[in-house]
Amino acid sequence: MAYVRTATSETPRTVADLPCPPALPLCGNLLRLQPASLHLTLEAWARRFGSPYRVQLGPIPITVWTQADLMQTVMRERPHAYRRIAPMEAVLKELGGNGVFSAEGAAWEPQRRLVMHALSSSNIRSFFPTLAAITERFLVRLSEAAKRHKTLEMTDELKRYTVDVTSTLAFGEDPHTLDRERGIIQEQLALIPPALMRRVSALIPYWRYVSLPRDRRLMRAMKEVHRYIDSMIERARNRMSECPDSAPGNLLEAMLFARNAPDSKITDEQVAANVLTLLVAGEDTTANAIAWALMYIAADAGLQSRLFEESLKTLGDRSVCPDFDALKKLELCEAVCSEALRLRPVAAIQTFEPLTEVSVGGVVLPPGTRMFYLTRPGMLDPNNFVRPEAFIPDRWLHARQADNGPHEQKAYLSFGAGPRVCPGRYLAAVEMRLVISMMTRRFKLRLAVDSESIKEVSAFTMVPSRMPITLEARA
Template sequence: MTVTATPSTPRGMDSLPGPRPLPLLGNTLEMKPTSFHLVLEDWARRYGEIYRCHMGPRPVVVLSNPEVIRKVLIDRPATFRRLRNLEKVMEDMNLLGVFPAEGETWRRQRKLLNPGFQATHLETFYPSLSTITQRLRGVMELAAKEAHTVDVLPLIMRYTVDVTCIVSFGLDLNTVEKGSDTLQLQLEQIFAALQHRVVAPFPYWKLLPGTRPVDRALAATRKVMLEIIDSARKAMEREPERAKQPRTLLEAMLVAQDEESDGARLTDDEVIANVVILLLGGEDTTANTITWMLHYLASMPEMQARARQEVDSVLGTETVPTSAHLKRLPYVAGVTQEALRLRSPVPTVLLETNEDTVIDQVAVPAGTMVFCLTRPPCLNNSLFGDAEHFRPERWLPEPPPDTLPHTPRLMMPFGAGSRICPGRSLGLLECALVASTVLRHFELEVVDPNAPVREVNTFTVQPDGVRLRFRQRAST
């Protein structure tokens, strides 16, 4: 397989530039987990669009050419796959859902999960999403009334947990108003453990199995999930029509059948794995993007005013946005796209080759790690005009001429090809709903413009230090 069509003889990986590795350790000491992506991006600026580094003794090919990355992502799962270590870690945690799975396991699960993410399902969830968003508004109103500053990310993470729980299995946790739930705290433990275990030099957690807090969190979460699954099955027995029109993603998973495999269904373990992965991903990636959106809106008053004017114009006398309203907010959608362009929650895609291949005229053996950096192309002025600046107008149907060039297909925050993120529509819906609600009812201010806001890699990349003031608008 050749990722780039070229008649020349491919060169070897040894010819690639890159940082000098230490014996056995490679470049591992330089790649601290919390700043892992920033180190790789810095090396890309230094060594170019394809270079080599080492994770321990193993070589890694690192890519930042968007056309090459796109071809790599589209050629999954045939020639490329997620890191085997990620699949192994998640299998050990009994979380082998559609995200880490490969091969036939992935194909079968993805086929059974796809119906639950159809747009028609999102429309049925909208009233619940709107209710949760109004609770978020209430918390912000209280903060505004009492002149409290808000640490934004934890609040938005509670919001996305509530949304994901109601959409996934109809459970209304209401952590937005009540504070963190036991289930959310357990998920945070599991999520943190994933990051450490994937990059660990050896599986230290197997030395004393079952004794670590994350193992207890996994066991407790599994118990809760089995109870929820049992309750969902009983509800569908009482109301058979729910099998034909599932009300939650969980119900859709339970009734899905693979007609090519004699009506095979997802096992309880597979259902649990996919629900937990959905909770983990839904909480983290969407919350990160919404937090960055609010940060940029607060930091750029003129942009905030323009976005608010669009929301006011579309909503008219209404105070609660409907799903129809959200489809008529192109500038607000541009704010979301800019947050994803500059602050993607997953700026590094970690892959591995299934077979010998050629990438950008370089021969890459089977089993080689391949890291795709999706942010450097988004900062390339030849692909995105004025690339360093946050300019939502570049995403309008008729953008200003000075924002050109504009190459949206080379921005890949949700991946590309057959393994594109199935939850992207739900995530974008949450972004639009929160942004329009906040703009309708509040003016945003940064608490301290001089305080640093950092990116921290915790399996996904989170903003750290976003503290805002919410001022109630007099007209609402």
């Protein structure tokens, strides 16, 4: 079903003028906005009411938008005209994770510079040999499962891989979660995204007054996570004190170096918060993006054959891609991931609020008005992509000609846009090409369940409910 595009009227509208689903007194639409299915509910209402429309979270109005061009405009005007919704920063601050993702104002810029440098393409290039070695370890784990004909919950396996990659690159420490079955930091990190989803969408911060069992589990996990982070920071400080004249070797050391500089704007709390931010973001988003791509690969024998041929040509007899420059040859591997993210965007909802009164799409928004932008509708708009409902990875491989139909790159917002575009997009692209090429070169993939039984779940990011895959080693 197509999404409705609402024409901008000549007379400015207010938030109260926007169409709204039937609401109950006092609680509004709250009872129908379940966190785990939030993006699906909002997308369904967008098809019914057009864009923008309004929902009521109790007395709080939330405007919901689908136009990619308006989302681009808002993102380009951050952080000076817009910010993330205030509950995001408040909840992350409580958890000790108010880092570069959620920080606002003057606190954001010095953190951003450090993170962007650490995750730049040049740094990832120099990190490639270590990244390839971690991918080799991942292959060993997958090969053992294939020998035992063991079905793997692939999202969990990919999170092990991405935690090892992120920790080694950003913090100079490899936790070796790929080599262990129990007692890994991933077990605690997994509780954070769904907790964020619940708390950011809550009408009142109930956990400050009543601690439910899930809140107590979260707090126990956070204690473990912060103990892990504190010990990592302490070891980094010790390394730096032993070699005081050495340049910082990773993001953590760079942040500690900036923290110690005269007139520093980096605090101890921000250092710890960014460690947590990168652990969660590096683990969750890339792992889920690759998992969605594997679902499409496992269901399409012809696509697997094409991926095998491309990977065989690039890798030869090697286990993983041999060098950074050879990654460029793995175009189909990344195209598959790009197309999977178009249909299954990990960041299905982007949230903002204006800092001053603004007019967006003919609607006057007072400061603090909550804005939810749905990223998928613009990517399913036939005005932006030809045959938008179909999985066509080749649309990303060839320059689009006018007679082939539209291919609007600006509508593809999986990594955001503007000054606060996702800093980890280069690393994610490299991980995607490495993992997909390694897996399709070495294994035949089979989905152990009907793909229709795999549901989309809002857990801060949009994740698959399950992704059981069986691997068969190629000769």
